[in-house]
Amino acid sequence: MPEKVFIFDTTLRDGEQSPGCSMNLNEKLRMARQLDRLAVDILEAGFPIASQGDFDAVKAVAAEIRRPIIAALARASELDIKRAWDSLKEAARPRIHTFLATSDIHLQYKLRKTREEILQQITFAVGLAKSFCQDVEFSPEDAGRTDRDYLVECCHAAVEAGATVLNLPDTVGFCMEPEYEKMFADVKARVPGMDNVVLSTHTHNDLGLAVANTLAGIRGGARQVECTINGIGERAGNAALEEIVMAIHVRRDFLPVFTEIRSVELYPSSQLLTKITGVAVQPNKAIVGRNAFAHEAGIHQDGILKNAITYEIITPQTVGMHTNRIVLGKHSGRHALTSRYEELGHKLTKPELERAYEQFCKLADRKKNVYDEDLIGIVREGFKDIPEMFSLKLFQSLTSIGGRSTATVELERDGEVFQYTATAEGPCDAAFLAIDKITGVTGTIQDFSVHTIAPGASVEAEVVILAQFEGREFTGRYASHSLVEAAARAYLTAANKAVYELKRVAVAAGGASN
């Protein structure tokens, strides 16, 4: 019978500690709600002693998020543990997570304490945490470099004092998989009283082995894994939640475990984190990277179109990504081209396809990616010079630090003027929303890039936007001294193309047009 592996998310604690990833209270709450939708089992909300902001965030998460266990981190000291408990009091299912380093390196250089003193401190800290809260997790920090016999003693002291979870961190990302696996097997076999104690992994990615080590820990007997969305965390990061979950899901034959994560929320979780922190995910990142399901090689595209299992072990829909998988470029073949044209509503005859393919190849030689609008341009001369459906008459943008943004947009179409004021998280979002409301088409941003075209005292930037409207992609670009104006105008260009093309398709299909 497969056993459940509990997913312990530490995006808001270990993840938040990484450079550029700090979040304020509202951002932490937004992320916590998404982690709840994702169905994580344990949500580590912060390190309350670290700052008043951390304390308030843990308290707010504990008060609102009721399904998962809410954990708070504390060093093995009275002050830390009391502070953690104060922040957790309102939680439906609180957990105090206390830690103390156990490796000789940390004892000698950081803590300047003897092994005996550390053992006593573990007993004291876990016992104190237990007096507040039934659910206590203990982490011997740097377990990966701790002498094995001594690690067993430390774990024994923690279990005797009442720890319900033992987490064995590879704090510095030093372990190799067999070593990490064996540490779990040893602790399980040698520490008395382990029957009611859950073993947990916590791995860092300094050697790029965080996920592999997590899976090794599971093989060694761990049934809780600590991880973060997008793998954010100290230095090279923590183990990526989405990669662990999908490895377990895809290789059920290999790992006798399952998770209760709602995989369709993986991509939305990754996107939300990126949006909140502004830290982008590398395009080739497994599971959630922009290119994780993109196929450019002609042979691969042909295979995917015949049967996706030829080159895909997971469908993008499984992880909540709804995107066009076929990226047309110079490696694409006729099959991919015909297929995309059909999706775009163009049924080409054989000679038409040959002509289109020839032009497509020329274009693909010059451009990295060929977008839908390029394809439409190929079959219908003059597309690039489409009449401006809506022209911008007025644009005002208001942003306040820490608050929401407002944009007022006035567009003219056939002599009639339309105005809309929208409010959103950021100034660009507000502008795009106002444009959507007036044009009647709704776009989702696929790519947004900014290039400085005239650096110096007065910076002029060009914004290039790739947006999807009703499953079709359109681009827009604009340069201005105002970044927000450039974004709004670039988006309007893409929206104008979408309005024009969607109208054409509707007319061709004999449907309504406006």
Ligand code: KIV
């Ligand atoms: O990496 C680590 O050892 C930690 C502990 C606090 C669990 O983050």
Ligand code: ZN
């Ligand atoms: Zn860590």
